[in-house]
Amino acid sequence: MLDPGYFRQLGLGEIREKVAAGQRLSLADGERLFACRDIHALGLLAHSVRTRLHGKSAYFVVNRHINYSNVCVNGCRFCAFSRKKGDPLAFELSESEILEKVAAQKNGLTEVHIVGGCHPDLPLSFFEDLLKKIRTIQPKAFLKAFTAVEIAHFAKKESITVGEVMSRLKAAGLDMLPGGGAEVFSGRIREMLCPEKLDGQGWLDVVRQAHELGIRTNATMLYGHLETQRERLEHMAALRELQDRTGGFVCFIPLPFQPANTELSNLSPTTGIEDLKTIALSRLMLDNIAHIKAYWVMLTVKVAQAALYYGADDFDGTVVEEKIGHMAGAQSEQGLTRREIERIIVDAGFEPVERDSLFNSIKENGRGRCS
Numbered sequence: 001m002l003d004p005g006y007f008r009q010l011g012l013g014e015i016r017e018k019v020a021a022g023q024r025l026s027l028a029d030g031e032r033l034f035a036c037r038d039i040h041a042l043g044l045l046a047h048s049v050r051t052r053l054h055g056k057s058a059y060f061v062v063n064r065h066i067n068y069s070n071v072c073v074n075g076c077r078f079c080a081f082s083r084k085k086g087d088p089l090a091f092e093l094s095e096s097e098i099l100e101k102v103a104a105q106k107n108g109l110t111e112v113h114i115v116g117g118c119h120p121d122l123p124l125s126f127f128e129d130l131l132k133k134i135r136t137i138q139p140k141a142f143l144k145a146f147t148a149v150e151i152a153h154f155a156k157k158e159s160i161t162v163g164e165v166m167s168r169l170k171a172a173g174l175d176m177l178p179g180g181g182a183e184v185f186s187g188r189i190r191e192m193l194c195p196e197k198l199d200g201q202g203w204l205d206v207v208r209q210a211h212e213l214g215i216r217t218n219a220t221m222l223y224g225h226l227e228t229q230r231e232r233l234e235h236m237a238a239l240r241e242l243q244d245r246t247g248g249f250v251c252f253i254p255l256p257f258q259p260a261n262t263e264l265s266n267l268s269p270t271t272g273i274e275d276l277k278t279i280a281l282s283r284l285m286l287d288n289i290a291h292i293k294a295y296w297v298m299l300t301v302k303v304a305q306a307a308l309y310y311g312a313d314d315f316d317g318t319v320v321e322e323k324i325g326h327m328a329g330a331q332s333e334q335g336l337t338r339r340e341i342e343r344i345i346v347d348a349g350f351e352p353v354e355r356d357s358l359f360n361s362i363k364e365n366g367r368g369r370c371s
């Protein structure tokens with residue numbers, strides 16, 4: 001129950017009315033919510049929206065992450081994962097090594113998540129062949145691969161359009177883009193932290209074209225570094241605006257910045273309260289994106305579990321082997337089993353629903369790709 005008196009006392013009476021009526025919140029509303037010190041009030045508002053959309057369901061996926069290489073032409077200051085070619089910590093998996101990892105999954109895998117750095121040499125044909133071969137090994141799994149940044153990099157390298165890149169990858173088996181590389185769209189921040197990287201408008205353009213080609217995507221936001229709360233809200237507003245036009249976003253994934261082993265290691269990591277606030281704000285601002293993910297790899301399992309009461313409805317998945325967050329000092333496990341995820345969700349008072357990449361229930365639709 002959203003007791004009107006309680007929210008009025010906090011100066012959030014008007015926002016409570018809007019949330020209860022399902023009305024869109026403004027950036028100014030978002031700023032007022034961020035300024036509120038009562039985390040329970042934010043949680044109640046976000047939970048009311050989450051419950052309206054998903055009831056007691058909390059989703060998860062049986063997936064496998066594969067990072068094919070950390071060699072990258074860019075040098076984002078917040079990145080602990082990438083290395084230049086020849087660096088002792090640089091790695092590149094061969095096609096057979098990747099296929100071995102995919103083939104080793106005998107647990108009812110329904111999603112393969114593939115991302116890497118912007119590699120200077122690997123041609124687009126390498127990835128086309130890879131997707132085709134993975135498809136034969138795991139015919140029922142969704143292939144969710146490549147950030148918009150990688151897609152733009154392939155286009156530049158091959159001197160073709162991003163549309164051509166995505167059409168070729170789609171023909172090879174690509175189902176979906178995972179939504180990474182968005183960071184925060186603010187030009188001010190990108191100039192400071194990742195000037196070589198595809199800019200915010202470029203990211204939105206690639207993703208818009210993906211949606212127009214029938215390739216659904218997720219969207220991420222990296223927060224907790226140098227950005228302001230207003231810049232987080234503007235990031236969400238840009239996604240909300242694109243979603244109004246295309247309807248192609250499946251899930252929003254707020255990612256707390258992990259400073260260890262980066263050029264920003266002097267910064268403190270986000271606190272649990274900051275994480276829960278940002279999840280709650282995401283749920284409240286993104287009224288047209290159905291799902292908000294509590295990505296346990298970055299949040300830790302315990303904060304992700306609590307986030308189910310702060311607007312999140314998805315727990316991500318089994319993951320199996322995570323490198324990007326862990327090279328930046330993530331303290332979470334490398335992977336979880338289906339049974340562990342179910343226990344975490346049940347213990348929080350929710351009903352676990354195993355899903356595919358598009359959030360179709362596996363039980364209702366049979367295992368794997370439903371399209």
Ligand code: SF4
Pocket residue numbers: 072073074075076079080081082116117118149194197
């Ligand atoms: S964040 Fe991505 S694009 Fe930037 S350096 Fe790391 S791997 Fe490369």
